[in-house]
Amino acid sequence: MAKKSQATWGGRFTAGPADLMLKFSESVSFDHRLAPFDIAGSKAHSAMLAHVGLITAKERDSIHSGLDAILAQIAAGKFTWSTQLEDVHMNIEQALTKNVPAAAKLHTARSRNDQVATDMRLWFKHACAVLADKILGAQRAILSVAKRDGDVLIPGYTHLQRAQPVFLSHHLFAYLEMLERDRARFVEVADHANWCPLGSGAIAGTTLPIDREFTAKQLGFVDAKGRPRVTQNSMDTVADRDLFIEFATACALFGVHMSRIAEDLIIWSSVEFKFIDLPDTFCTGSSLMPQKKNPDSCELLRGKSARLQGNLHTLFVLTKGLPLTYNRDLQEDKPPVFDSFDQTALSADVLAGTIEGLTVFRARCAEAVADPALLATDLADYLVDRGVPFREAHHAVGSVVKLAETLKLPLDKLPTAEVKKIHAGYGDDWAVVFDLKRAMEKRRGTGMPGPAQVKKQFARWAKVLG
Numbered sequence: 178m179a180k181k182s183q184a185t186w187g188g189r190f191t192a193g194p195a196d197l198m199l200k201f202s203e204s205v206s207f208d209h210r211l212a213p214f215d216i217a218g219s220k221a222h223s224a225m226l227a228h229v230g231l232i233t234a235k236e237r238d239s240i241h242s243g244l245d246a247i248l249a250q251i252a253a254g255k256f257t258w259s260t261q262l263e264d265v266h267m268n269i270e271q272a273l274t275k276n277v278p279a280a281a282k283l284h285t286a287r288s289r290n291d292q293v294a295t296d297m298r299l300w301f302k303h304a305c306a307v308l309a310d311k312i313l314g315a316q317r318a319i320l321s322v323a324k325r326d327g328d329v330l331i332p333g334y335t336h337l338q339r340a341q342p343v344f345l346s347h348h349l350f351a352y353l354e355m356l357e358r359d360r361a362r363f364v365e366v367a368d369h370a371n372w373c374p375l376g377s378g379a380i381a382g383t384t385l386p387i388d389r390e391f392t393a394k395q396l397g398f399v400d401a402k403g404r405p406r407v408t409q410n411s412m413d414t415v416a417d418r419d420l421f422i423e424f425a426t427a428c429a430l431f432g433v434h435m436s437r438i439a440e441d442l443i444i445w446s447s448v449e450f451k452f453i454d455l456p457d458t459f460c461t462g463s464s465l466m467p468q469k470k471n472p473d474s475c476e477l478l479r480g481k482s483a484r485l486q487g488n489l490h491t492l493f494v495l496t497k498g499l500p501l502t503y504n505r506d507l508q509e510d511k512p513p514v515f516d517s518f519d520q521t522a523l524s525a526d527v528l529a530g531t532i533e534g535l536t537v538f539r540a541r542c543a544e545a546v547a548d549p550a551l552l553a554t555d556l557a558d559y560l561v562d563r564g565v566p567f568r569e570a571h572h573a574v575g576s577v578v579k580l581a582e583t584l585k586l587p588l589d590k591l592p593t594a595e596v597k598k599i600h601a602g603y604g605d606d607w608a609v610v611f612d613l614k615r616a617m618e619k620r621r622g623t624g625m626p627g628p629a630q631v632k633k634q635f636a637r638w639a640k641v642l643g
C-alpha cells in the first residue's frame with residue numbers, strides 16, 4: 178500500500194513507502210534514545226546557522242525553544258514517536274516544524290548522514306563516561322573485599338592446579354589491573370569520539386558558508402585547550418564506523434574480564450573449594466533440588482560476555498564489504514552498540530553487587546594453602562641459593578615430591594636423611610622453606626605477592642579508586 182510521499186525527502190517521489198517497507202526500514206524504535214543528543218546537535222547547528230547569517234537570531238531562538246519543548250515532552254514520556262517518520266531525526270524535525278515555521282530552515286547545510294554521525298559521537302562520549310564510572314564501582318567493590326579479607330592466603334592456580342600461595346588481596350588486585358585497563362579503554366574511545374562530523378553533509382560538505390569550528394565548540398568537541406576538533410574528510414566522516422567497533426570491543430573485552438572473574442567465583446564457591454560463599458541476593462535456587470544455591474549472577478556474567486562478542490562481530494561483518502560512503506546497511510550499527518552498552522552497564526553493577534556481598538571462608542582458605550607442595554618451588558630456590566643450577570634443583574625437588582608420594586607423606590614431613598640422599602645440596606635445614614610467612618616475605622619485588630608489595634598496592638589502589 179503506497180502512502181503519500183514523505184515530507185522530508187518526498188519531492189521526487191510519486192508514491193510513499195509501502196507499509197511493509199516502513200516496518201522494515203524504521204529505526205525510531207531503537208534510535209529514539211538518541212533524542213537528547215539529536216536535539217543538542219540541532220541546537221548547535223542552528224546556533225551556527227545564525228552565527229553565519231543563514232538564519233536570523235529570532236529564527237534560531239524559536240528553533241531552540243521549540244526543541245527544548247520537544248525534549249521536555251520526550252522526557253515526560255508524552256512525545257508520540259511515529260514509525261512512519263522512519264527515525265529519531267525525522268520525528269523530531271517534523272514535530273518541530275508543526276509549531277515552529279523556522280524549523281524548515283534547520284536542515285540547511287546538514288544531512289542525516291552527518292547528523293547521525295554527530296548524534297552517535299555525542300552518545301559514545303556519554304556512554305563511555307557511564308561505563309567507566311560503573312567499572313570504577315566494580316573496582317571499589319573488589320577493593321572493599323581486599324580490605325576485609327585480603328590478608329587471607331589462598332593457593333594461586335595455573336592449569337586449575339594448585340600452584341603457589343598468594344594473598345587473596347593479590348588475586349583481587351589482579352582483577353583491579355584488568356578492570357583498570359578496561360576503564361582506560363573507555364576513556365580512550367571517548368577521546369576518539371571527540372571529533373565533530375557536522376558540516377560533512379551527505380558526503381561532500383556544502384556550498385553554503387558554514388562555520389564547522391563554531392558548531393564543534395558548541396557541542397564540546399574540543400581538545401584539552403578548548404580548541405575545536407572537526408573531522409578532516411567529509412567522505413570518511415559519513416562512512417566511518419570505527420568508533421562503533423572500538424566501543425563494542427571495549428565492552429567485549431571488559432566482558433571477557435568479567436567472565437573470567439565470574440568463573441573464579443563459581444569455582445571458589447563450589448563445595449569442592451568453598452573458599453567463598455556468594456550472597457543470596459545474587460544467587461537462585463533449584464525448583465527441584467532444595468539444597469541448591471546456584472551462582473546465577475556469575476554464570477550470567479559469563480553468558481553475557483558471549484553476547485558482547487556477538488555484537489562486536491555483527492559490526493565487523495556489517496561494515497567489511499561496504500563501498501564508501503554511507504549505505505543504509507549502516508542503520509543496523511545501532512542495535513548492537515546499544516545492546517552492548519545496556520548489557521555492559523548491567524553486568525558491571527551485578528559484578529559489583531556480587532563481589533561486595535561475598536563471604537570469605539577463612540578457615541577453608543587456610544586449610545587449602547597449608548599444602549606444603551605449594552612451596553616446592555621455594556625448595557628449588559633454596560637449592561639455587563646453595564649453588565645448585567636451577568635445572569638440577571628443579572629435578573632434585575621433583576624427586577623429593579616423588580618420594581613424598583611414594584611414602585604417602587606431606588612434603589615437609591619427609592625424613593631429612595632420605596631427602597639428603599636425593600641431592601647433596603640439601604642441608605639439615607631443608608624444611609625451613611615450608612613456612613608460609615617466610616615464603617611470602619621473600620617475595621619482595623615489584624608486582625610480587627609479598628606483604629610489603631601488597632601493602633604498597635593497597636595504597637596505590639586506594640589512591641587510584643578514590
Ligand code: ARG
Nearest residue numbers: 204264289290293503507508
Ligand atoms: N536512520 C539513519 C541511520 O541510522 C539515518 C541516516 C539516514 N541517511 C540516509 N541517507 N538515508 O543510518
